[in-house]
Amino acid sequence: MRFHGTMRINDKGHLEIGGCDTVELARVFGTPLYVLDEELFRENCRAYRRAFARGNGRVLYAGKALLTLAVCRLLDEEGLGLDVVSGGELYTALQARFPASRIYVHGNNKSPAELRTALEAGVRRIVVDNLDELELLGRIVAELGTEADILLRLTPGIEAHTHEYIRTGQIDSKFGLVIPNGQALEGVRRSVELPGVRLRGLHCHIGSQIFELEPYADAARILMRFAREARDETGWTIEELNLGGGLGIYYTAGDDPPAVESLAETIFGAVAEAAGDRDLPVPEVTVEPGRSIAGPAGTTLYTVGTIKEIPGVRTYVAVDGGMGDNPRPALYGARYEACVAIKAGREADVTVSLAGRCCESGDMLIWDAELPALKTGDIVAVSCTGAYTYSMAGNYNRFPRPAMVLVRDGQAELIVRRESYADLIRNDLVPARLRDTMT
Numbered sequence: 001m002r003f004h005g006t007m008r009i010n011d012k013g014h015l016e017i018g019g020c021d022t023v024e025l026a027r028v029f030g031t032p033l034y035v036l037d038e039e040l041f042r043e044n045c046r047a048y049r050r051a052f053a054r055g056n057g058r059v060l061y062a063g064k065a066l067l068t069l070a071v072c073r074l075l076d077e078e079g080l081g082l083d084v085v086s087g088g089e090l091y092t093a094l095q096a097r098f099p100a101s102r103i104y105v106h107g108n109n110k111s112p113a114e115l116r117t118a119l120e121a122g123v124r125r126i127v128v129d130n131l132d133e134l135e136l137l138g139r140i141v142a143e144l145g146t147e148a149d150i151l152l153r154l155t156p157g158i159e160a161h162t163h164e165y166i167r168t169g170q171i172d173s174k175f176g177l178v179i180p181n182g183q184a185l186e187g188v189r190r191s192v193e194l195p196g197v198r199l200r201g202l203h204c205h206i207g208s209q210i211f212e213l214e215p216y217a218d219a220a221r222i223l224m225r226f227a228r229e230a231r232d233e234t235g236w237t238i239e240e241l242n243l244g245g246g247l248g249i250y251y252t253a254g255d256d257p258p259a260v261e262s263l264a265e266t267i268f269g270a271v272a273e274a275a276g277d278r279d280l281p282v283p284e285v286t287v288e289p290g291r292s293i294a295g296p297a298g299t300t301l302y303t304v305g306t307i308k309e310i311p312g313v314r315t316y317v318a319v320d321g322g323m324g325d326n327p328r329p330a331l332y333g334a335r336y337e338a339c340v341a342i343k344a345g346r347e348a349d350v351t352v353s354l355a356g357r358c359c360e361s362g363d364m365l366i367w368d369a370e371l372p373a374l375k376t377g378d379i380v381a382v383s384c385t386g387a388y389t390y391s392m393a394g395n396y397n398r399f400p401r402p403a404m405v406l407v408r409d410g411q412a413e414l415i416v417r418r419e420s421y422a423d424l425i426r427n428d429l430v431p432a433r434l435r436d437t438m439t
Contacts, residue, residue: 005040018407062290072096205244298386322356
């Protein structure tokens, strides 16, 4: 397993993160356990700020990757903005006292309540996804007697080389207004006509876990070309260009993500060139990284349970988590690396498949992992699980969701409590006619 951030092998031969022995973390907090490396999370935030501070840039963290009250406080301290995609994410941010003036609100089907909350909180931008939403926003703005600064989300017609479920820039997508068929231009026309609605710029997101930079440059050129067309047709001039997130990270051997600095250079170069070619002012550039900040900073710890060898076929090593705390392997065929925490420095001598405990054949964390020999009770650490694990976790089979700890300088602090069985039934109700049969 490749080490990231503060990971190291300590004097006991154990995996250590943030100065904390992971074997001890598992003993104290139980497993499955999400471990977040605070130093690496902050450094990833700073890498983006440094790279995009060189130009007219703004960095927003994509809350859907991982969002808790503590994460919001880290983001605020590091000076990033925040993009949220639901009322729940917005509520979390506001409860953490994250400045509404640095929040962008996304989503393809925002409810009237979510839009009202966003407007009343004073968020910086609402990213409008479609014409129906634009009309709804216009009505709510009028009802509240307020104003809304918006971006229009467009689909630029770019299919990034990634899993089909996480491509979002192609024309056939549930997200955004299509440029070639005239929807996007109609969105601009309606926006500039709506009282109280101020169109500040354009947005697109081409996908996730992307290793190539040219699609970002292509998206910038397409949106700037459209911005010139929109100015010619309506007189509106672009102020902000938001190119979303999606930069890939290392999960397993063969993954070769570009540096954040290279992403910034590519985007700034393409935007400046396109603005010059189209006789437009260079807009503020906004990006929305999530995975590339949170992903490498997270590790999940599991305890080995049963071990089943099928001679001549494979050996299944079952752990006490799986698709309930990390659905990505089942959803996308996502691949991960792992190590045995108590034997972190030892060479691999067996090939096993790490199985989850959900009642699904597809609940497999890692197929054919090369590891030191395992026994029941060993702690397995799966790396790069900071993004789209806790945020996508569920209670299938009525397994409680894991706890999360923030580690730094040898200190581990609980930032998400482990769910209990009582939590699982907290919202369950029994009709009166069925209570008499309860004994």
